[in-house]
Amino acid sequence: MTLNIILLGPPGAGKGTQASRLVEEHGMVQLSTGDMLRAAVKAGTPIGLQAKAVMDAGELVSDEIVSGLIGERLDELGNETSVIFDGYPRTAAQAEALDGILSARGRKLDHVIELVVDEDALVDRITGRFSCANCGEGYHDRYKLPKVEGTCDVCGNHDFKRRPDDNEETVRTRMAEYRAKTEPILPIYEARGIVSKVDGMAAIDAVNDAIEAILGSDAS
Numbered sequence: 001m002t003l004n005i006i007l008l009g010p011p012g013a014g015k016g017t018q019a020s021r022l023v024e025e026h027g028m029v030q031l032s033t034g035d036m037l038r039a040a041v042k043a044g045t046p047i048g049l050q051a052k053a054v055m056d057a058g059e060l061v062s063d064e065i066v067s068g069l070i071g072e073r074l075d076e077l078g079n080e081t082s083v084i085f086d087g088y089p090r091t092a093a094q095a096e097a098l099d100g101i102l103s104a105r106g107r108k109l110d111h112v113i114e115l116v117v118d119e120d121a122l123v124d125r126i127t128g129r130f131s132c133a134n135c136g137e138g139y140h141d142r143y144k145l146p147k148v149e150g151t152c153d154v155c156g157n158h159d160f161k162r163r164p165d166d167n168e169e170t171v172r173t174r175m176a177e178y179r180a181k182t183e184p185i186l187p188i189y190e191a192r193g194i195v196s197k198v199d200g201m202a203a204i205d206a207v208n209d210a211i212e213a214i215l216g217s218d219a220s
Helices: 015-026 032-041 047-054 063-077 092-103 121-125 168-190 202-217
Strands: 006-007 031-033 085-086 111-114 129-132 138-140 195-199
Touching: 006 015, 006 032, 006 168, 015 031, 015 202, 031 032, 031 063, 032 047, 032 063, 032 092, 047 063, 063 085, 111 168, 111 202, 121 129, 121 168, 129 168, 168 195, 195 202
Parallel strands: 006 085, 006 111, 031 085, 111 195
Antiparallel strands: 129 138
16 A cells, blocks of 8 residues: 655654654655755756756745655656655645645545654754764764764764754754744644654654554555
8 A cells, every 4th residue: 555644843853764764664765855856956857957046046945846846756656655755845835735746646645743852852862963974873972972982883983073053052943943834734634633643752663663553554
């Protein structure tokens, strides 16, 4: 059975990690609008050229362009592939557009899964994270330090890096933006009875188990 699901949650809630699990375990395809936009621009597709012109002018890419990108990608995948929408829809207008995109291709939205987080705990989680500059292995100041100080567990590298936007002010700004713009789309889907909430602060495996339970036999 083909599944179409949305993973919702503020930056740092673990959407990317959980999407990767679903891709690996069920062969689903993660549709991240940011990645798709970069790929389309690089490939020089008609929509990619449109997007590039808008971005070169310093403007935000319109909902129409993003919707076109998603439609283009779904057409490439065909109707037998299950997909995860990551980072889209963000607004009520995009939620409405997604309905049209899916129905035009004989698809429907099956589940909207929100990773619920505690803001203070999320700030702690994000501001403490760092990674190996060589292989990308992730670490945390309090929860996951390298076994040998200053040495990556995976590749033995001694250089580490932090994202410049992993600071408290940025995290709280993103949380406020998420509450203001994205949370309002939840009632649209709650009215359809397809929203499930998962504790995004739980351990990665526990979050994965909760998502698997929601998908149930649908994802088999």
